[in-house]
Amino acid sequence: MPPEVQAAAGRPMINHRGPEFMAIMQEVMEGLRWAYQTQNEVLMLTASGTGGLEAAICNLISPGDRVLAGVIGVFGDRFASIAETYGAQVTRITSPHGQPLDLSAIGATLDSPQPYRAILVTYNETSTGVLNDLATISQMVRNLPEERRPLLLVDAISALGAANLPTDAWECDVVVSGSQKAWAVPPGMAFVSVSPRAWEAMEQARSPRFYFDLRRARAVAPRGQTPWTPAVSIALAMQASLRLLRAEGLEAVFARHQRVAQFTRDGLRRLGLQLLVADERYASPAVTAVRAPDGVDPDRLRARLRDEYQIDLAGGQGPLKGRIFRIAHLGFVTEEDIQPVLDALTECL
C-alpha cells in the first residue's frame, strides 16, 4: 500500500450514514466509473471478490439457465461452480494451464443452436498469470443477434486497474473487481458494474438473494449509501488510492503495469527460469507464474524467501500446487520492488 492508502485505512471511524461519508462514497463510485471506463453504475459490496462473483450470478442466473464458462484455472472454475450452485447448466470450455481461452472453441459454442443466458470470462486468471483476450471474446458476443446474445459477466478481480478494460466499449454486462488487487487497498470490498441490459435481465431472474441484491444497492447508491453497513476503512483507503491513480492517469497506470511485468519476465528468463505462460501476448500484467526448476520445491523456496528476505511470493493453487511459484506485480509495485525479488531468487537458486 502507498503511505497515503495505508494512512486512510487507519483513520478514525466516521458515521457511515453521515454527510462526510456520503461524499466520500460518491467520490469513490465516480472514481470507479472512471477506472472501469463506464457510464454504468459501479456498486460497492462489503465482501471479497468471490462475493462479487456470487452477486453477478445470483442476480442474473436462474435454475436451468444455460451458461458458458471459460475455465483456464482456479478462478474460472470458481466462477463456473458458483453458477452451478445456483442451478445453471454450465458448459465449461477449458485450456491447458498457462494458456488462454481458445477463441475458436468459444466462437463455435456460442454459435450452437440453443442460446446461452450468460458467458463467464476470467479476464486475468491469477492462478496461472494468463490475460484472456477479452476484447475478441466481447466482439464475438456483440456479433450475435440480440435474441441469442448472452450476458457477458467478467471476473476482473485481479485485472481492473492493471489491464485495459473499457467496460462500455466492450459492452461488458457485469464486471467484478476487488479492493485488494490493483487498487492496493486492504481486502474487504468488491466492486460490480452493471449494464442496462443486465438491470433488465435481473427483473426476470429467480434465484434468492438479499445481501448481494444489486437492486437494493442501486436504490441507495445515488445518495452515497449502501443498503448494509459498508466497510468504512476500505472505502476511505479506496478514496486515497483512486486519487493517486487519477493523478497518474489510466494510460500511464496500464503502461507501468506492462513495463513492470516485462521487467519481471525478462529478469526471470535471464535467471534461466521457465515461465508458465509461454506466449507473451497472453502474459498477465498483474502476476507472473514461474515453473519450479527440476529438483526445486517451490514451497520450500518461498519459505526461504519469506524467512530470509521478507519477500512473500504466492504458491501454486489446485493442480499447480508444488509445481510453480508466482510473483505479484500489480497495484503500485515498481521495478524497485521487483529487483530485490530477482536478486533473492538468484542467491537462493
Next chain:
Amino acid sequence: MPPEVQAAAGRPMINHRGPEFMAIMQEVMEGLRWAYQTQNEVLMLTASGTGGLEAAICNLISPGDRVLAGVIGVFGDRFASIAETYGAQVTRITSPHGQPLDLSAIGATLDSPQPYRAILVTYNETSTGVLNDLATISQMVRNLPEERRPLLLVDAISALGAANLPTDAWECDVVVSGSQKAWAVPPGMAFVSVSPRAWEAMEQARSPRFYFDLRRARAVAPRGQTPWTPAVSIALAMQASLRLLRAEGLEAVFARHQRVAQFTRDGLRRLGLQLLVADERYASPAVTAVRAPDGVDPDRLRARLRDEYQIDLAGGQGPLKGRIFRIAHLGFVTEEDIQPVLDALTECL
C-alpha cells in the same frame, strides 16, 4: 476505536495465506469463542452483519420451511425478510416499538401443532434499544421435545460483547455478531457461531449458497484460513480489540456496559427526556433511544450536534424516522464520552 485497535487497522498488509496471519486468525477465533462463551466453531465472514444473518438463513432454511420470527424493530424485520427471500413460511410475532418480544405469544406459537424449523430472535434490537429476554426464550426452546424443537438463530450483531450471551448454556444454534459493534473495530466482518445441531441440519438444507457456505469456512478454519480472501485489516483490529477485552474480563465488560447505559438513561431523564423503552428491565446496554420532545425535530437536533459539537447520534429508522434519536454506548464508550453528549443536549434543547 481504542488507539491500539485503530493502529492495528492501519498496519501494512500481510499475506493472508502466510503463517503470521494464520496465527492471528487462530487467536481471533479463540478470542471469539471466549466472548461467545462457546465450544462451537465461530467462523469469520468478510461481510457486514446482514451478511452473517443471510449465512444463518441460507445454510439452514429451505423453501417451504416454517420459521417463527420475533420482530420488534427494523433488524428483526430484516432477519424475517431474509428467511422469506429464501422461501420460508414466516410467522412474525411483533411488539409495539420500544417493547420486547411477548414471551407468552412466543410460547403459545411454539406450542402449535406443526413444528417450526427455526426461530429467529434479535437479542438487541438496535432500532429501538430493546434487549429481548433471550434467556427465557432459549429456555422455552429447550423445553420442547427434540422432534419439535426449532433451531434457535440469534441476531446478536449489536449485543455480543455488550450483553451477556452464554451461547452454549442457552443452546443457541447460530449466533451472529459484527466487527463494528461492541468489538469497536471498523465494519467489514461478521462472526457466526454454529452448534453441532446446526451443522447436522445444514446437511439437509437445500438453499443455494457459495460465498456464505459455512461448511467451506469450517473446513479451513482449523488452519487459521478462510475459503475466500478475508478482510485482513479488520482481522488485525479484532486481534487488538479482543486482547483489550480479555484483559478487562467478560464480567467487567458487561458491568461497564450496564453502568454506562444506566448513566446515559439517568442523565437523559434528568433532562426531562422520554426514553422509548419505558421498562428498565429491557433497556439495551448498547444503545438508548430517546423520543423527540414536542416541537423538536430530532434530525435537525442531530445535525446541530454534529456540526457544532462533533457529536454523532443516530436517527430513527423505518417508522421511527423523525420521531427519535439514539445514543450508542457500546464498545469502549465510557461515562467520559457520554457526559459531553448530555451537556450538548442540555445546551441545544
